[in-house]
Amino acid sequence: MKLEISGLNKITSLVMNSIKKYILIILFIFSTLLSFSQCPRVNFCNKKDLGDYDYRGQTSYATMSPGDTSGITILCYAKKDMRILVCGDKFLGNINYTVKEFVKSQKKVVKEIKKETANFGDEPILVTDTIWGSASFFDEKLVYDSEEAELPFFEKSVKAATRYKIEITIPEGNTDVIGCVSIMVGNRPTLSRAFSK
Amino acid sequence: MKVKKIFLLINIIVIVVVLLNGCNNSVNEKETSQDNVSISNTKQNKSNKNIFRVPLPMDLYVFLNENKVAYKAGLLNSYNKVGEYYSTIEKSINLGIYSSDLAYSSVYKDNQNINKYFVVCKKLADGLELSEGFDKSTLIRIDKNINNPDSLFEIANDAYWNVFLSLEEQGKSEIVSCVVYGAWLESIYISINSINKFDINNEVTQRIMEQQLVLENIMNYVNEGNSENTKTKSIIINELKDIGEIYIKIINDGELASENDFNKLKQTINEIRNKWIK
Numbered sequence: 001m002k003l004e005i006s007g008l009n010k011i012t013s014l015v016m017n018s019i020k021k022y023i024l025i026i027l028f029i030f031s032t033l034l035s036f037s038q039c040p041r042v043n044f045c046n047k048k049d050l051g052d053y054d055y056r057g058q059t060s061y062a063t064m065s066p067g068d069t070s071g072i073t074i075l076c077y078a079k080k081d082m083r084i085l086v087c088g089d090k091f092l093g094n095i096n097y098t099v100k101e102f103v104k105s106q107k108k109v110v111k112e113i114k115k116e117t118a119n120f121g122d123e124p125i126l127v128t129d130t131i132w133g134s135a136s137f138f139d140e141k142l143v144y145d146s147e148e149a150e151l152p153f154f155e156k157s158v159k160a161a162t163r164y165k166i167e168i169t170i171p172e173g174n175t176d177v178i179g180c181v182s183i184m185v186g187n188r189p190t191l192s193r194a195f196s197k
Numbered sequence: 198m199k200v201k202k203i204f205l206l207i208n209i210i211v212i213v214v215v216l217l218n219g220c221n222n223s224v225n226e227k228e229t230s231q232d233n234v235s236i237s238n239t240k241q242n243k244s245n246k247n248i249f250r251v252p253l254p255m256d257l258y259v260f261l262n263e264n265k266v267a268y269k270a271g272l273l274n275s276y277n278k279v280g281e282y283y284s285t286i287e288k289s290i291n292l293g294i295y296s297s298d299l300a301y302s303s304v305y306k307d308n309q310n311i312n313k314y315f316v317v318c319k320k321l322a323d324g325l326e327l328s329e330g331f332d333k334s335t336l337i338r339i340d341k342n343i344n345n346p347d348s349l350f351e352i353a354n355d356a357y358w359n360v361f362l363s364l365e366e367q368g369k370s371e372i373v374s375c376v377v378y379g380a381w382l383e384s385i386y387i388s389i390n391s392i393n394k395f396d397i398n399n400e401v402t403q404r405i406m407e408q409q410l411v412l413e414n415i416m417n418y419v420n421e422g423n424s425e426n427t428k429t430k431s432i433i434i435n436e437l438k439d440i441g442e443i444y445i446k447i448i449n450d451g452e453l454a455s456e457n458d459f460n461k462l463k464q465t466i467n468e469i470r471n472k473w474i475k
Contacts, residue, residue: 041362056358058250065244072248073417075410077256078403136449161407163414175243185250 039063039180044087049152053083053186060183066092066173072166074185076158083186085153086146086168089179093171099144099154102163109135140165157190249418251377251411254297254384255354257404258304264401266391268305273298274383274474279317281475285325286429289372290473292321293379296331296357300380301387303353306346311353315339322360325372330360370422371429378433379473381408381415386470395459397452402459409444412437436469 039061043050058074076082086097111133118127143164144154166183262268274294282291299314315336322331335356342348357380364373388405396402416437423430443462447454 040366056354057253057256060248060250061362062246062248067243068245069243070246070248072250073414074250075252075414077252077260077407161404161410163410183248187252187256 042180044182045085045184049085051083053188055184055186058185062181063178064170064181065175065178066170067175068170070168072183073163075163078158078160079190080187081157081190083153083155084166085184088181092179093173095168095170097146097166097168098142100140100165101143102138103141105137105139107135107137108132247421249414249421251414253354253357254380255300257384257388258301260404261388261391262304266401269391270307272387272390276313276317279320286375288321288324289375290379292318293376294383294474297380297383299353303350308343311349312339327360329363330356371427374419374422374433378415381411382470386466389463389466395456397454406448409448412441440465
């Protein structure tokens with residue numbers, strides 16, 4: 001009888017240990033896979049909002065958590081219509097995003113400051129000469145803010161090749177949660193707006 | 198002995214139960230993927246990622262075609278050279294070059310070359326152990342649509358885009374950097390060698406000049422995607438810098454930019470591209 005009880009205890013303890021071991025191994029594998037994997041190519045956006053744009057080329061899929069921010073710099077060629085939408089897992093809350101346009105400007109810059117000693121009469125004097133030049137700069141101009149916009153997407157007919165930066169912010173919340181976000185960047189040839197006779 | 202057998206049996210039952218439970222969960226997760234919070238690993242810090250993207254090489258070829266720039270099959274990298282690339286960097290950059298050639302031939306409806314260039318892309322992709330994009334099912338789609346140029350164009354676009362996404366998903370940042378760089382290098386090589394005269398007021402010249410923005414995005418993409426300073430990264434960055442410096446000079450000179458500057462840009466691009474194709 002005693003032997004049977006000790007045998008049963010032995011089995012129970014072996015089973016419990018092995019269950020613990022398996023749970024730990026499975027949790028380790030699962031968390032490793034999740035932390036290294038990217039989000040699948042899932043589109044979270046409303047199909048109606050996507051329209052007839054081609055989203056191949058500059059669309060991104062990212063894993064994000066509450067409080068995270070992300071910036072995506074894209075480029076749109078001239079004579080193209082572009083549409084940008086950002087959507088994600090519902091549990092991430094209202095994903096906010098802005099679109100900023102890089103506006104090129106030429107500014108005067110100091111290229112060199114020359115310091116030379118010149119003779120003025122008998123006395124040597126120090127002459128300082130500033131050499132000016134121009135250089136290109138990019139200023140960021142806000143063109144869309146999802147919090148204030150009426151439409152759930154940013155759309156524009158691009159006349160000259162322009163770079164845009166999409167900045168995404170996930171609302172604060174449980175930082176242990178990781179969700180997927182799809183940043184949809186679509187383009188299509190600009191439709192002719194001329195009236196035909 | 199009996200205890201050991203019972204223990205082994207219980208172990209097997211536990212494995213089966215855990216696995217079955219895992220399968221059930223994944224099915225449920227798929228069904229309600231948008232509503233449920235799935236399990237996640239603990240995350241301590243807020244992250245701030247920067248991602249850079251560039252348009253598909255296909256877009257540049259579509260523009261050339263729309264602007265009546267003639268097709269020059271002689272500019273394509275010979276498909277007979279596919280066996281001459283041995284290192285990972287050579288294979289990856291030439292996968293980009295060949296997929297760009299595939300895009301060029303599909304935009305200009307050179308159906309004979311589409312199949313050939315798809316086969317060389319597949320060969321290089323296989324060598325790099327990439328299963329998506331240039332796979333057997335796409336090859337079958339090409340065969341079925343060989344007389345349908347519009348479908349071939351879409352298939353070529355899909356193939357490049359799927360390779361790009363699958364490489365990113367697998368975290369193969371060095372290979373994807375090489376593919377993107379190779380594809381862009383080929384597209385700028387073909388564009389710059391397709392025009393006879395430099396004219397800053399011409400739309401095609403302007404589009405070639407706009408590639409400076411693409412170049413900057415590629416440079417940032419390579420920098421952000423590869424945190425370690427590898428040899429491959431420094432090779433790509435240095436080549437992009439060489440091209441970028443000439444671009445900056447031409448752009449800053451604007452109307453005053455000379456034919457000489459443009460020829461220098463052309464020469465640098467040709468040298469770098471020809472170095473890679475051998």
